[in-house]
Amino acid sequence: MTETFSPRKYLRGITPPFCPGCGAYTVTNVFLKAVHELGHEDLRKFIFCSGIGCSAWIPSPHFMADSVHTLHGRSIPVATGIKLVRPDANIVVFGGDGDIVGIGLSHFIHAARRNLDILVIMVNNMVYGMTGGQVAPTTPFKTVTTTTPYGSFEYPLDATKLAVTAGACYVARWTTAHPNEFKMSIKEALKTQGFRFIEVVSQCPTAFGRKAGFKDAGEMIRWLRENTVPVEQIEKMSEDKLISKIVVGEFAKKHRPTLTETVQATMREAKKKIEN
Amino acid sequence: MKKTSTTNTHFWQGNEACAEGAISAGCRFFAGYPITPASEIAEHLSKRLPQVDGTAIQMEDELASIGAIVGASWAGAKSMTATSGPGFSLMQEGIGYAFMTETPCVIVDVQRAGPSTGQATKCGQGDVMQARWGTHGDYSAIVLSPNSVQEMYTLTIKAFNLAEEYRTPVILLADEIIAHMSEQIVLPNPKTLKIINRRKPTTGEKAFFSSYEVPPMPSVGDGFNVVVTGSTHDQYGIRATADPLVHRQLVERINGKIQNHEKELADFETYNIKECKVGIVSYGCTSRTVYDVVQNAQNKGINAGYVRLRTIWPFPNEIIEKMARTAKIIIVPEMNLGQLYHEVKRATKGHARVEPMNKIGGGEMITPEELLTKITDEGREYD
Numbered sequence A: 001m002t003e004t005f006s007p008r009k010y011l012r013g014i015t016p017p018f019c020p021g022c023g024a025y026t027v028t029n030v031f032l033k034a035v036h037e038l039g040h041e042d043l044r045k046f047i048f049c050s051g052i053g054c055s056a057w058i059p060s061p062h063f064m065a066d067s068v069h070t071l072h073g074r075s076i077p078v079a080t081g082i083k084l085v086r087p088d089a090n091i092v093v094f095g096g097d098g099d100i101v102g103i104g105l106s107h108f109i110h111a112a113r114r115n116l117d118i119l120v121i122m123v124n125n126m127v128y129g130m131t132g133g134q135v136a137p138t139t140p141f142k143t144v145t146t147t148t149p150y151g152s153f154e155y156p157l158d159a160t161k162l163a164v165t166a167g168a169c170y171v172a173r174w175t176t177a178h179p180n181e182f183k184m185s186i187k188e189a190l191k192t193q194g195f196r197f198i199e200v201v202s203q204c205p206t207a208f209g210r211k212a213g214f215k216d217a218g219e220m221i222r223w224l225r226e227n228t229v230p231v232e233q234i235e236k237m238s239e240d241k242l243i244s245k246i247v248v249g250e251f252a253k254k255h256r257p258t259l260t261e262t263v264q265a266t267m268r269e270a271k272k273k274i275e276n
Numbered sequence B: 001m002k003k004t005s006t007t008n009t010h011f012w013q014g015n016e017a018c019a020e021g022a023i024s025a026g027c028r029f030f031a032g033y034p035i036t037p038a039s040e041i042a043e044h045l046s047k048r049l050p051q052v053d054g055t056a057i058q059m060e061d062e063l064a065s066i067g068a069i070v071g072a073s074w075a076g077a078k079s080m081t082a083t084s085g086p087g088f089s090l091m092q093e094g095i096g097y098a099f100m101t102e103t104p105c106v107i108v109d110v111q112r113a114g115p116s117t118g119q120a121t122k123c124g125q126g127d128v129m130q131a132r133w134g135t136h137g138d139y140s141a142i143v144l145s146p147n148s149v150q151e152m153y154t155l156t157i158k159a160f161n162l163a164e165e166y167r168t169p170v171i172l173l174a175d176e177i178i179a180h181m182s183e184q185i186v187l188p189n190p191k192t193l194k195i196i197n198r199r200k201p202t203t204g205e206k207a208f209f210s211s212y213e214v215p216p217m218p219s220v221g222d223g224f225n226v227v228v229t230g231s232t233h234d235q236y237g238i239r240a241t242a243d244p245l246v247h248r249q250l251v252e253r254i255n256g257k258i259q260n261h262e263k264e265l266a267d268f269e270t271y272n273i274k275e276c277k278v279g280i281v282s283y284g285c286t287s288r289t290v291y292d293v294v295q296n297a298q299n300k301g302i303n304a305g306y307v308r309l310r311t312i313w314p315f316p317n318e319i320i321e322k323m324a325r326t327a328k329i330i331i332v333p334e335m336n337l338g339q340l341y342h343e344v345k346r347a348t349k350g351h352a353r354v355e356p357m358n359k360i361g362g363g364e365m366i367t368p369e370e371l372l373t374k375i376t377d378e379g380r381e382y383d
Helices: A023-037 A075-085 A097-103 A105-114 A159-166 A179-191 A205-212 A217-226 A231-236 A259-275 B014-025 B039-052 B062-074 B085-100 B128-133 B149-166 B176-180 B244-259 B286-299 B317-326 B340-347 B368-380
Strands: A046-050 A066-069 A090-096 A119-124 A170-175 A196-201 A228-230 A246-253 B009-013 B027-032 B055-058 B078-083 B105-113 B119-123 B142-144 B169-175 B182-186 B227-229 B268-271 B278-283 B304-309 B311-313 B329-334 B353-358
Touching: A023 A119, A023 A179, A046 A075, A066 A075, A075 A090, A075 A097, A075 A105, A075 A259, A075 B027, A075 B055, A075 B062, A090 A097, A097 A105, A097 A119, A097 A159, A105 A159, A105 B062, A119 A179, A159 A170, A159 A196, A159 A246, A170 A179, A170 A217, A179 A196, A179 A246, A205 A217, A217 A228, A228 A231, A231 A246, B009 B014, B014 B027, B014 B039, B014 B078, B014 B105, B014 B149, B014 B169, B014 B176, B027 B039, B027 B062, B039 B055, B039 B078, B039 B176, B062 B078, B062 B085, B062 B105, B078 B085, B078 B149, B085 B105, B085 B128, B085 B169, B105 B149, B105 B176, B119 B176, B128 B169, B128 B311, B142 B149, B149 B169, B149 B176, B149 B182, B169 B176, B268 B317, B278 B286, B278 B317, B278 B340, B278 B368, B286 B304, B286 B329, B286 B368, B304 B317, B317 B329, B317 B340, B329 B340, B329 B368, B340 B353, B353 B368
Parallel strands: A046 A066, A046 A090, A066 B227, A090 A119, A119 A196, A170 A196, A228 A246, B027 B055, B027 B078, B078 B105, B105 B169, B142 B169, B278 B304, B278 B329, B329 B353
Antiparallel strands: A170 A246, B009 B182, B105 B119, B142 B311, B268 B304
């Protein structure tokens, strides 16, 4: 760790496609810094999976590693297949909110239920950014997007609550205005086992910010910082006050047998029964 | 004295034979979602795969099932899923992804009567065109059609071999009748089985998506830093979503590697095609009626012959044209409203008249009597 951090050694050197001010730059940088601080000289120990959307491009093809860029919403099923064949694989899934809890929601719940041993990093920019800024399951109530020109009339989904309920072993939420806390969570998650989920609320100045009334990325990051509430403080707050806030912090930290372990244990027991 | 062993002779259900064929072919990963009439494949593999250090898992839906087998294949395992019409429809996007990423895997579609939920427990042959054109974009499929429990075994092995050889998804297009019936099967000596495994790259190789017709395939986790994507990509797997040449080269190559091998891929059996005046082209369960009828037709003085297709796609044009040069009329019996009929008609190039014979509903097969009447009626004018 004495060596100074440079994300370049983990990257292919291909120019990223992200807009100026995109949160994906922060996510990339923070993830690679966490990996660096954990002592990884390269990304050989990892396999990256992603779906379709801007955030899916964070690892693919930019990380100098194995990466599988799958279909919209299907990164977790593909990761399931890889993990079951190679139980030793350290799989990290990157995806946007539309990818992970929109079209791919059912896989997200089932992977948490199974306790599939992977880390899912969901970059929540609250909008379908790649397609031009349509409303997402995570868009705040009343927000103007291209498909909700009069404001969104739906309430957003809390992905962390869902992950906790479905049985995830590690769940945290931060924003791109919390790079240090986000980094600590990545390090924590990479050291733990089971289904791990980190949501990072991120700014999309192009497709979200412009319609929603933000001047630039800087203003969005400021908004993210000012609109967050640490999970420790929510008990004192009324539901009305909480509705417009982003709750950040760690929501679950536990151990239970992973899918890899339960598969192996079940088969071991079955073998014993047959032998006796 | 030579002893005749009967230990390799079994009385199996078609779906069971398919599952055992997969294991013999080296399949070690199965992911599926329950659906009639394919569920027995999942049930049998769930029991059998762990016994050979493989894994079977029931996923949350068919989208996840096809995703998981693609992931498993990239992790180095031969993998399979099994479904029926509705599930096959749900898998189409994933099949296109497997095709675009050149992922060997086997998809079994045990056909039932559609459209939609249709008659879920009854046989149909309505997925012939879906198997060929189901996913979006320019796509080429290898589709095999078994007509016995024995072939549920041998063609499953063949499906895996072709998937590995051509680095592409292969579809085993079975039907409810073949999958659910039980009959005698004789298992070949495992030592005599021809098993093909994908070509792995050597150290230092970096082009996993071209420079050869079928490029070598690394596994993730083996240190090759492989980039897999369903977006148009160059030979290194790097996205090139606007370059016309890269798209043209990639899509033409992955289609060409199948279309250019139509002759090698063609698999069929024939009877009396050099002489026949009345020809029959059939596949799957319907072909079993044909066996019964041809002899009877000949006894009645009608010179009949047949082609029975094991490979449906790529369509074996040559043999149909050959038959059409002798036969005056070709009858295509199918348990749908006419699907392969159109291909047969095209392949005859006008050398013979082509007549569809269709029956749907209740899973009722075309009976020998019905087919014989058709042959007699159509064949009379060519006496």
